[in-house]
Amino acid sequence: MQYFGLMTAAVLLVAADVPAPPAPNWMAGAWIERKDDRWAEEYWTAARGGMQMGSSRSGTGARLESWEFARIAPDRDGRLAYFASPLGKAPTVFRMTRQDALSISFENAAHDYPKRIRYWREGRLLKAEISGADGANAKAWTYRPMGE
Template identity: 45%
Template sequence: MALAWSVAAAIPAAAAGGAAIDQLAWMSGTWGAEKDGRWTEEHWTAPRGGLMLGVNRTGAGDAARGFEFLRIQAGSDGVLSYWAAPAGQAPVPFRLTASTADSVTFENPQHDFPTVITYRREGDRLQATIAGPGGAKAMSWTWQRR
């Protein structure tokens, strides 16, 4: 799956000195989707104290099948990092590489998979996409605001 990016609208994190956590307030809220008995949901707290916390849960019927703890916070250099801890594993950092008013991209080229995590908001929908190098094996989830 190819990601369509508006290059003119993307602001490289290095050029902007890193986006402030408050610029990601558009991600906050409860998001969910259901199809054919399977469900997925993601919740993000509003930015506060330089931190956003998230949790993701997936399942089918009445049974949860997976979960992930998430965190976005600036590092000592002031650049935001997205920390993902799927199924209780040790958190893995992904460094901010681009942001716009309604999208953000984090990357960790040393991670096995994914190496890129992108969030984009379109109205009452939030889409998360993960991919390997060069967009390989991209997977996306689209949720409605709940």
């Protein structure tokens, strides 16, 4: 029984040293969505030093309606997370729940809305969606590279 306890402790120590998965560099770039006179923009740096930084803004015509700073980086526990700071507020942390070659999802069950943030690529497009934990009340964006 003591052997099992030592093995469990060793596994936990090794797991604690495992670095967070890399940030999704496929999000890097300047992105825009236009629908009639409504627009939304996102800008993402390439990951460097374990962090990927982003900003967004949206509006109608010449009017700015919303803006946000964000970053994707390891949280205090070393897990990859999305830190959202809408309108300059203190960041809300959404932990990564799923990642593959061209998609990533983050969740925070304690947050009012959204509870889930997803990004994925479809060819040249960057797609984004926010929703409840079960996918309800989804809002989605389809971004094209800026200047296209």
